[in-house]
Amino acid sequence: MTLRDEAEQLSPYIREMRRHFHRFGELSFHEEETTRRIAEELAPLGYTIETFPDYYGLIATLAGDPAGRTVLLRADIDALPLREETGADFASERPGVMHACGHDCHTAMLLGAAKLLAARRRALPGTVKLLFQSAEESGHGMQYYLDHDCFAGVDAAFGIHMSADIPKGTIAVTRGPLMASCTDFRCIVRGVSAHGSTPHLGQDAIVAASSILLNLQTLVSRRNNPLHPLVMTIGTVRGGKQFNIICGEVTMEGTIRSFDRDMARRAPELFREIAENTAKALGCTAELDVISFEPVTSNDHDALTDAAREAAVSLFGEGILAEEPRSMASEDFSLLMEKIPAVFAKVGARDEASGMTWPLHSDHFCPDDSVLWHGAALHAQFALDVLAGKGGL
Ligand code: NI
DSSP, rough: OOOHHHHHHTTHHHHHHHHHHHOOOOTTOOOOHHHHHHHHHGGTTOEEEETTTEEEEEEEEEETTTTTTTEEEEEEEOBOOOOSOOTTTTTOOOOOOOOSSSSHHHHHHHHHHHHHHHGGGGGSSSEEEEEEEGGGGOTTTHHHHHHHHTTTTOOOEEEEEEEEEEEEEEEESSSSSEEEEEEEEEEEEEEEEEETOOOGGGBBBBHHHHHHHHHHHIIIISSSOOOOEEEEEEEHHHEOOOEEEOEEEEEEEEEEEEEEEEEEEHHHHHHHHHHHHHHHHHOOOOEEEEEEEEEEEEEEEEHHHHHHHHHHHHHHHGBOOOOOOSSSOOOOOHHHHHOEEEEEEEEEEEBTTTTBBOOOTTTTOOOOOHHHHHHHHHHHHHHHHHTTOOOOO
16 A cells, blocks of 8 residues: 555544644643643554653654664644634634644644554664654744754754645645744833823833834834845833823833844844834833744755655645745744754645635634645655655755
């Protein structure tokens, strides 16, 4: 039986897993039961399982020829703080927690791939590692595994995300940049409080923060090359105690998105310059902290990207490939892509006929899981092809 046929036969298992994880989603850094269930599924398959005393997620290793390459396949496993409105009969049983980014699907696809690969263990020309990753939605869940040197000896990595931008039944392995860099920041503006009737006796942090907020947009309109998209968003502004008190402190949080690696690197410094000098001109101070940084997610390794495209075509024919439009969203797989040759693919979830046109992170996002075996097959085929020498490493 071909790998494709085996994957298709696994479809009921993959759907069952998806629905289980969907019903019992867990938030970033809290994936305790999810991790346990994944380990239970993998245990009978012959994987060596590495868990962590102070972190969720796991790494499962299937060792074949020790002289061969090592390929890592990754799925993220966390859910989002949303109240589900899909009406699905496998809807979340945890109020306010929902798999609205498809990580339930990612987990299920990789468990399917685990079975496909385990069945080929005796002839495996190298080693496969499966990373079930905690806390992608935090923006830096990947960092723990990097800090703990979990990827030593890994020659290539591969990840899949569901996409609401390409049709159900297609796969995208787009060359070049896919998703933007993401710099999340906090800016604290400090002034001096006073009675609201005597502004001259204080230093108003609300006025300074408002000016910073508006001046910040000049980074987009005047400092950034207009040929390169840049987003500067302040999402929260918090300050003030009462209507008749000059505010002494304001905290703003926001995010910077770009595909331009140079701008992604420089943006916090440019922002800091504007914030500090604007605050100073208004008698206040400003302090900028970068909370997390994800680089651009980009399929820059051409031969490896081609290997993934060829794997998809060899399984499903040329018609399977779609081109994914670039997105200003971000993905922490990019932290791994900076270290190891890697490819990030998308499995289509958009379905006009059924009305599944909701975007990721919507409380209505609910992909049809009848196509998830495609992703399982792609994971396994990519790993086998790269272990067999493809990918130009
Ligand atoms: Ni996601």
